[in-house]
Amino acid sequence: MARPPIDKDTTSEVVRQFGARAEMLVQILQAIVMRHGWIPEATIRQLADELNLSRADVYGVVNYYHDFRTEAPGNHIVKICQAEACQAMGSRELTEHARQSLGTEMHGTADDITLEPVYCLGNCACAPAVMIDGKTHGRVTDGRLDGLLAAIKDAR
Amino acid sequence: MATSRIFVPRETSAVSVGADEVALEIAREAKRIKTSIQIVRNGSWGATWLEPLVEVEVDGARIAYGNVAPSDVAALFDAGFIEGGQHERRLGRVDEIPYLANQERWTFWRCGLIEPLSLDDFLRHQGFKALQKAFSLGPGAVIEKVVESGLRGRGGAGFPTGIKWRTVSEAAGDQKYVACNADEGDSGTFSDRMLMEGDPLGLIESMAIAGFAVGASKGYIYLRSEYPLTLSILTRALDIARDGGWLGSNIQGSGFDFDIELHLGAGSYVCGEETAMLESLEGKKGIVRYKPPLPAHEGLFGKPTVVNNVVTLASVANIVNLGGDRYASMGVNRSKGTLAFQLAGNIKRGGLVETGFGVTLRALIDDWGGGTASGRPVKAVQVGGPLGAYITAEQLDIKLDYEAFVDIGAMIGHGGIVVFDDTTNMAQQARFAMEFCAIESCGKCTPCRIGSTRGVEVIDRIIAGENREENYDLLLELCDTMEDASLCAMGGMTPYPVRSVLQNFAEDFASSGDDR
Numbered sequence: 001m002a003r004p005p006i007d008k009d010t011t012s013e014v015v016r017q018f019g020a021r022a023e024m025l026v027q028i029l030q031a032i033v034m035r036h037g038w039i040p041e042a043t044i045r046q047l048a049d050e051l052n053l054s055r056a057d058v059y060g061v062v063n064y065y066h067d068f069r070t071e072a073p074g075n076h077i078v079k080i081c082q083a084e085a086c087q088a089m090g091s092r093e094l095t096e097h098a099r100q101s102l103g104t105e106m107h108g109t110a111d112d113i114t115l116e117p118v119y120c121l122g123n124c125a126c127a128p129a130v131m132i133d134g135k136t137h138g139r140v141t142d143g144r145l146d147g148l149l150a151a152i153k154d155a156r
Numbered sequence: 157m158a159t160s161r162i163f164v165p166r167e168t169s170a171v172s173v174g175a176d177e178v179a180l181e182i183a184r185e186a187k188r189i190k191t192s193i194q195i196v197r198n199g200s201w202g203a204t205w206l207e208p209l210v211e212v213e214v215d216g217a218r219i220a221y222g223n224v225a226p227s228d229v230a231a232l233f234d235a236g237f238i239e240g241g242q243h244e245r246r247l248g249r250v251d252e253i254p255y256l257a258n259q260e261r262w263t264f265w266r267c268g269l270i271e272p273l274s275l276d277d278f279l280r281h282q283g284f285k286a287l288q289k290a291f292s293l294g295p296g297a298v299i300e301k302v303v304e305s306g307l308r309g310r311g312g313a314g315f316p317t318g319i320k321w322r323t324v325s326e327a328a329g330d331q332k333y334v335a336c337n338a339d340e341g342d343s344g345t346f347s348d349r350m351l352m353e354g355d356p357l358g359l360i361e362s363m364a365i366a367g368f369a370v371g372a373s374k375g376y377i378y379l380r381s382e383y384p385l386t387l388s389i390l391t392r393a394l395d396i397a398r399d400g401g402w403l404g405s406n407i408q409g410s411g412f413d414f415d416i417e418l419h420l421g422a423g424s425y426v427c428g429e430e431t432a433m434l435e436s437l438e439g440k441k442g443i444v445r446y447k448p449p450l451p452a453h454e455g456l457f458g459k460p461t462v463v464n465n466v467v468t469l470a471s472v473a474n475i476v477n478l479g480g481d482r483y484a485s486m487g488v489n490r491s492k493g494t495l496a497f498q499l500a501g502n503i504k505r506g507g508l509v510e511t512g513f514g515v516t517l518r519a520l521i522d523d524w525g526g527g528t529a530s531g532r533p534v535k536a537v538q539v540g541g542p543l544g545a546y547i548t549a550e551q552l553d554i555k556l557d558y559e560a561f562v563d564i565g566a567m568i569g570h571g572g573i574v575v576f577d578d579t580t581n582m583a584q585q586a587r588f589a590m591e592f593c594a595i596e597s598c599g600k601c602t603p604c605r606i607g608s609t610r611g612v613e614v615i616d617r618i619i620a621g622e623n624r625e626e627n628y629d630l631l632l633e634l635c636d637t638m639e640d641a642s643l644c645a646m647g648g649m650t651p652y653p654v655r656s657v658l659q660n661f662a663e664d665f666a667s668s669g670d671d672r
Contacts, residue, residue, distance in 0.1 A: 021439075022439055023437075023438050023439040023457075024439055025439035025440070026419070026420075026421075026422055026436055026439050026440075027419060027420060027439070029422065030381060030420045030422055033422075060441055061439070061440060061441055064424065064441040064442065064443075064598075065421075065422035065423055065424050065441075065442070066422065066423035066424060067381055067421075067422035067423040068422060081343075083343030083344075083542065083592075084343040084344060084501065084538055084542060084574050084585070084588070085343045085344045085500040085501040085572075085574045086343070086501075087501075087585070087588070088500075088501030088502040088574055088575060088576045088577075088580065089501060089502055089529070118382060118423075119341065119343065119425060119592065119595075119596070120340075120341055120342070120343045120345075120382065121168075121382050121383075122168060122340060122345070122346040122349045122380075122382060122383055123168060123169050123172050123346065124343060124344045124345065124346055124498065124500030124501065124506070124572070124574065125169060125204035125205065125346065125498070125499060125500050125503075125506030125507050125508075126169050126172055126173055126204060126207070126506070127500065127501060127506075129172065131382070134384050135384075136168055136171070136172045136384075136385070137172050137173075138169055138172035138173045139172075139173055
């Protein structure tokens, strides 16, 4: 399930969907990231053109928000909650386990899987919580995480 | 035999522990044994520790089965669970589960009960009755009811909602807005999410009431991107409301126009601060604005704007329906009404508890929560998210009351309660508070932007045993600077958890040495 590569026409289409309104920049970027996973430099230039903003404006917004990656991630994204409620239930240890079993540091990619921190998934009564490719999982143990990671690998 | 209705929540926590798979398995098994059932995907009641909580309707009563796994389903059918049959997972009537029965549900009363995406079900449960009543009362009377209720902002700041609405209604402006803050970023909180997933039309109704009261024709919901299921439910609910004529122009012939635009956040914690959220809604970096001007005077696009949290807004429908005085009769002192407390972290029975202010922290943690999940003693409790103080096990008899918390250097915030057991190294928690501030600071003011990074460094030196006393004093001084000179609560309150650790758990700094 590879993400579609980003192209100019799709970006223009997204801009049109949001009425080419500059105040929708965060929404436009979010739509692009959800579809393609990241925001390339060329897209920043294109958005500046089409929304009549400066490149600095668009770059500033891209750079500000954690969701807007400027490098292509792996096709699968594993986010582990690092916030307090999950810490209280062992998320630090779970993160360490994930780093070792995936063989990558936070923000790194190994075997097409990108590991990222997230600060709260709102699943604090089922801590620790993990989000894999947009789906939230609760009460995640090392073993359950291994199973979820194996399922990603089995699926391809 | 009539078709049995079986309820399986479609709510993030329930789904995160297998509710979708359980629903699928129930459908499959029913088909296999040729039994006619109807699966209703309700919201969660908030007894999260029992999720997936499956209910079966039997003679008008809803019988609950807790912690159901897909592998239990065949046995549940064998035990006749669709007629309420006996099984080890059976909990009896859902409304008699003490965790739920002992609550005072004002804002969350429909959560779990109704099918969130059925307009008919919503209307059957008093849906849009408050909006209709607001139309007949008129804007001024609605605002007076909210003032009378004593409702305060549930996002954390606790500002009186009625006063805010009155200010916006009196502000001059050709266009006004209602901005609903659904950027619920505090760890340990999920009440906004549960409400939006369990009663999205209820939120929409209350936003329309707010718009009607202050003279706003447009509303925004700023939803955090970490809630994809909420996004899908809310998007659908907005369409349902529009199709039913409850949003749009001339709502139900009232002459009142109101629509709602849903915006997604992009992973910035500080966008939960109201002015940063407004910047983000304008498509910009989520950088905090100076106040004044207040958003009530110059908010979104410079127009008068009501900025309220999800739970604040959703409390209004019943205030209009049942009366502000009735809401104010619950709670204590200046903390009127109810709060949806959220029990999280290392707790046996985590979930949502809506009850009147004045309940003690101990009652919430022990009576509702059942103590720690690990079974070990409680060491610390963080109330109010990452900017809230760590409270000690000795302080648990404190009553949940905004002012009582301020008196001990703590805050109630959005009502999140995160429990830690005695294996926690509190020095690491203090370090995390500073680290989180460094990661999330918007960067506008120096105390927050630089102070948080320096804070991490100083704490690291204390932990390493370098000039411990000097660095300890330096950290306290840094906390004072951040608190006094930061622009918003991010930098201004990060010192709360840090100071509380220094005051109450100093031994963890001394003992951490080279532990890590």
